[in-house]
Amino acid sequence: MRNIDVPKATLHRYPIYLKALRRLQKNGVERVMSKELANLVDIEPTTIRRDFSFLGNLGKQGYGYDVDRLIEIFNAQLGVDFDEKIILVGAGNLGRALINYNKWDYVVGEIACAFDVDPDKCGEKFGVEVYPMEQLEQKIPDGCRIAILTISHDVQETVDRLVACGIKGIVDFTHQHFKVPKGVVIKVVDVVSSIQELVFQTNSFDEKTKKQ
Numbered sequence: 001m002r003n004i005d006v007p008k009a010t011l012h013r014y015p016i017y018l019k020a021l022r023r024l025q026k027n028g029v030e031r032v033m034s035k036e037l038a039n040l041v042d043i044e045p046t047t048i049r050r051d052f053s054f055l056g057n058l059g060k061q062g063y064g065y066d067v068d069r070l071i072e073i074f075n076a077q078l079g080v081d082f083d084e085k086i087i088l089v090g091a092g093n094l095g096r097a098l099i100n101y102n103k104w105d106y107v108v109g110e111i112a113c114a115f116d117v118d119p120d121k122c123g124e125k126f127g128v129e130v131y132p133m134e135q136l137e138q139k140i141p142d143g144c145r146i147a148i149l150t151i152s153h154d155v156q157e158t159v160d161r162l163v164a165c166g167i168k169g170i171v172d173f174t175h176q177h178f179k180v181p182k183g184v185v186i187k188v189v190d191v192v193s194s195i196q197e198l199v200f201q202t203n204s205f206d207e208k209t210k211k212q
């Protein structure tokens with residue numbers, strides 16, 4: 001966070017405002033009154049007005065705040081923008097569930113498009129275009145760094161292509177081992193190993209209570 005004059009409590013509320021404002025923007029809302037925003041974020045309108053006052057003279061009495069302008073200012077304040085263009089590879093059961101969810105656009109960015117080898121899976125799904133895999137290099141959005149991997153075959157080849165396209169971070173659901181060069185980060189999401197960990201922890205907890 002860049003502004004050192006803003007109280008800490010206020011700074012902690014800025015991401016909450018930003019998330020609500022982005023949702024409003026997505027719904028085509030151009031202006032918002034502090035009372036309306038208060039209902040969305042569950043923070044008193046007086047607190048909101050005071051928090052916003054640190055950012056300059058932003059609103060007019062009775063007119064409300066300009067949503068686009070506030071978002072711009074908050075992005076600058078927080079030192080981030082929340083516009084990651086994420087791609088998803090593998091629009092099967094899991095992939096489509098994630099595409100359908102696609103609500104993280106208010107916080108990190110959004111799934112901009114998806115890819116699949118199966119022509120039947122291509123076309124628009126839940127408002128997101130699914131392209132044939134052979135179009136990966138042409139259709140990947142400019143500056144895209146993050147890919148969600150929900151495929152079932154040819155994982156290493158696919159990862160190699162993604163890396164060649166500039167992907168730097170992979171959210172991996174595949175359960176399969178693959179290699180990436182230095183500078184590319186993998187985050188594994190695995191429900192099975194989470195359950196295994198839970199079973200292990202629950203067993204050791206049961207053992208302890210038996211001994212008591």
Ligand SMILES: NC(=O)c1ccc[n+]([C@@H]2O[C@H](COP(=O)([O-])OP(=O)(O)OC[C@H]3O[C@@H](n4cnc5c(N)ncnc54)[C@H](O)[C@@H]3O)[C@@H](O)[C@H]2O)c1
Binds near residue numbers: 089095
């Ligand atoms: N991590 C977890 O907790 C978890 C949970 C469930 C499934 N999975 C894994 O997620 C993956 C997807 O599962 P699912 O149930 O959605 O399977 P699915 O068969 O319904 O979907 C896989 C999709 O990927 C496509 N695909 C396969 N290989 C591809 C490739 N090389 N390039 C592009 N597209 C490709 C297929 O055409 C299909 O549409 C599997 O690897 C599965 O093992 C992980």
